[in-house]
Each structure stands twice: as structure tokens, then as C-alpha cells.
Amino acid sequence: SPRQSDTAKVNSIECIHIRDHEIETWYTTPYPEEYNRNKILYVCEYCLKYMNSRYIYHRHQKKCTKVRPPGNEIYRDGRISLWEVDGRESVIYCQNLCLLAKLFLNSKTLYYDVEPFIFYILTEREDINDGSSRFHLVGYFSKEKLNSSDYNLSCILTLPVYQRKGYGQFLMDFSYLLSRREFKWGTPEKPLSDLGLISYRSFWKVKCAQVLVQLKELCDVADSILNVSLEDLSNISGMTPTDVVLGLEQLEVFVQAQDISSKHLNYGIRIDSWQRIESIANEWTRKGYQVVNASKL
Ligand code: ACO
Numbered sequence: 001s002p003r004q005s006d007t008a009k010v011n012s013i014e015c016i017h018i019r020d021h022e023i024e025t026w027y028t029t030p031y032p033e034e035y036n037r038n039k040i041l042y043v044c045e046y047c048l049k050y051m052n053s054r055y056i057y058h059r060h061q062k063k064c065t066k067v068r069p070p071g072n073e074i075y076r077d078g079r080i081s082l083w084e085v086d087g088r089e090s091v092i093y094c095q096n097l098c099l100l101a102k103l104f105l106n107s108k109t110l111y112y113d114v115e116p117f118i119f120y121i122l123t124e125r126e127d128i129n130d131g132s133s134r135f136h137l138v139g140y141f142s143k144e145k146l147n148s149s150d151y152n153l154s155c156i157l158t159l160p161v162y163q164r165k166g167y168g169q170f171l172m173d174f175s176y177l178l179s180r181r182e183f184k185w186g187t188p189e190k191p192l193s194d195l196g197l198i199s200y201r202s203f204w205k206v207k208c209a210q211v212l213v214q215l216k217e218l219c220d221v222a223d224s225i226l227n228v229s230l231e232d233l234s235n236i237s238g239m240t241p242t243d244v245v246l247g248l249e250q251l252e253v254f255v256q257a258q259d260i261s262s263k264h265l266n267y268g269i270r271i272d273s274w275q276r277i278e279s280i281a282n283e284w285t286r287k288g289y290q291v292v293n294a295s296k297l
């Protein structure tokens with residue numbers, strides 16, 4: 001865990017019990033005083049109600065009727081589902097989600113003013129013998145409903161037990177898919193956390209590689225010259241030009257050259273090895289990660 005000496009850590013919640021997991025917390029969160037005194041906080045993974053004791057939790061598990069997040073299932077591919085939850089309709093759920101997320105976020109985030117946001121909840125389906133299904137919480141991202149900026153994601157979390165399995169990339173990819181469907185360019189809200197930045201850098205790199213490979217296949221470039229602008233790459237990916245440049249830099253294909261005559265800097269893309277780019281473009285599939293299938297939205 002990235003938790004360092006968190007001197008501001010005033011509460012004593014050391015871990016949360018959710019589903020069958022005990023997850024060590026990284027940062028503090030403003031749960032009501034009487035909940036913040038516990039070492040272990042019990043959280044129902046379906047309604048996100050938080051509880052003081054194991055006893056109350058077990059009693060709740062018996063009577064809680066929820067087996068999935070609220071809202072509409074807008075994507076399903078195999079065992080993976082995404083649920084769109086309106087912060088105005090499911091206020092308590094979204095507030096509880098934000099409080100939970102804050103345990104793994106250093107920055108100040110919102111907890112109570114959830115109405116202006118939509119939450120996209122990622123779940124893994126478990127089919128029970130009796131024919132019913134349960135949808136286990138894996139992670140989420142939130143998005144501001146109306147915003148004048150390019151932000152397409154305000155906060156993202158993968159529960160630590162599910163991290164490093166590609167779910168972060170999945171959620172990021174999904175946020176850009178939504179932007180493309182709105183015919184907009186998107187970027188995550190700043191500042192990014194350390195893990196957020198590492199993950200986005202990795203995402204932008206792979207995404208740019210995928211777009212370049214896609215273009216190459218479309219154009220069938222025999223002479224290895226691809227005539228493409230930054231705007232083209234943004235339109236295809238849904239990423240802002242700034243983020244495209246960051247991705248191209250990570251890919252080490254972005255080159256600058258001083259034009260002596262005009263004293264202007266020229267920028268271009270130079271690909272020395274398509275094999276390398278193709279290998280990066282296939283990284284998620286190679287690692288067995290879930291990839292977004294746009295036709296399932
Ligand atoms: N150490 C090194 N590299 C990492 C790490 C890590 N701990 N975590 C992610 N990466 C990099 C790796 O390149 C990784 O790919 P790889 O595992 O194949 O090498 C890549 O990022 C993506 O990893 P994912 O498995 O797709 O991402 P994950 O599901 O772990 O989620 C996330 C990433 C959401 C940032 C997660 O770490 C998290 O929830 N952190 C706590 C909350 C947070 O900081 N959120 C971002 C705040 S900023 C914002 O919301 C706008």
C-alpha cells in the first residue's frame with residue numbers, strides 16, 4: 001500500500017471488511033465519529049451501508065435484499081457489468097461509495113454533494129446454484145453530469161484486492177468510450193494521484209499504440225508514411241490532444257525538430273518498429289485483461 005506516515009490519520013479504521021475480504025485502509029475518511037472509532041469497519045458490498053460490528057453486519061447480510069448496485073446495467077460482457085448510477089437518485093449509495101473511496105485516496109474528494117455526478121460501477125457476476133446471480137463490487141469511476149471543461153472522469157477506484165488486474169484500464173477505456181459517444185474529447189480531472197498518474201500513463205501509451213495500429217491497417221501504408229494530425233488521433237481515441245501527446249511520448253514515437261527557416265518547432269510521429277508498437281497495442285489482451293467491447297454498451 002502507498003500509505004506512508006499519515007500523520008493526519010486521526011481515525012483508527014485499519015481495515016474494512018467487505019464481502020470476504022479484509023482490506024487495509026490507506027487514508028482517513030470522514031465517517032461519522034462513532035464509526036471512525038473502530039479498527040474494522042464492516043461494509044455491505046451491495047448497498048454500501050457501513051456498520052460497527054461483525055454481529056450487526058451478519059444480521060444485515062441476512063436481511064439486505066440487494067444483490068447488485070442500484071441504477072441501470074449499461075454494459076455486460078461475460079461476467080463483467082457496468083452500472084450507471086445517478087447521484088441524485090441514489091444519494092446514500094453514492095455518498096457511501098465516496099466515503100469508501102476516500103480510504104484509498106489522499107486528496108480531498110467530495111462525499112456528500114453527489115447529485116451533480118454519475119457513478120459507473122464495475123461488478124463481477126457470480127452465478128449461484130439456485131439460478132440467481134450476485135454482482136460483486138470491483139471498482140468505479142464518477143463523472144460530472146454537466147461540465148464546461150473536458151473532464152470525462154472525476155474519480156476512479158479499483159478496490160485494492162482487485163488492483164493490477166487491468167480493471168483500472170478497463171474503467172479508463174470506458175470513460176473515453178462515453179466521450180466518443182458524446183463526440184467530445186475527454187481527460188481525467190486533475191490533480192491525479194500517484195497511482196492515477198502511473199495508470200493513466202500506461203493507459204495513454206497502450207491506447208495510442210492501438211490507434212496507430214488501427215490507422216496503419218486502415219491506410220495500408222506501403223511507404224510507411226501515415227498522414228495524420230493530432231486532432232485525428234483525438235477524434236479516434238476520445239483523448240484530448242494533450243493526452244495524446246503524453247501517450248505518444250510514452251510510446252517514444254513523438255519527435256520534435258526545429259525548423260531553421262521559420263524558427264518554429266515541428267512535431268511529428270516517427271515509428272522505428274511497427275512490431276514494437278503492435279506488441280504494446282496487444283498488451284491488455286496478452287495479459288488476459290478484460291477489454292472494453294464498444295458494441296456491448
Ligand atoms: N505500481 C506500479 N504500476 C502500477 C501500479 C502500482 N501499484 N498500479 C497500476 N500501475 C500501472 C501498471 O502499469 C499497470 O499495468 P500492469 O499491472 O499490467 O503493469 C497499469 O498501471 C494499470 O493497472 P490496472 O490493473 O489497470 O489498474 P488498477 O485496477 O490497479 O487501478 C487505480 C488503478 C484505479 C489508479 C488504482 O490504483 C486505485 O484505485 N488507486 C487508489 C485510488 C486512486 O489513486 N485513484 C486515482 C485518483 S486520480 C483520479 O481519480 C482522477
Ligand code: ZN
Pocket residue numbers: 044045046047048049060064065066
Ligand atoms: Zn446491504
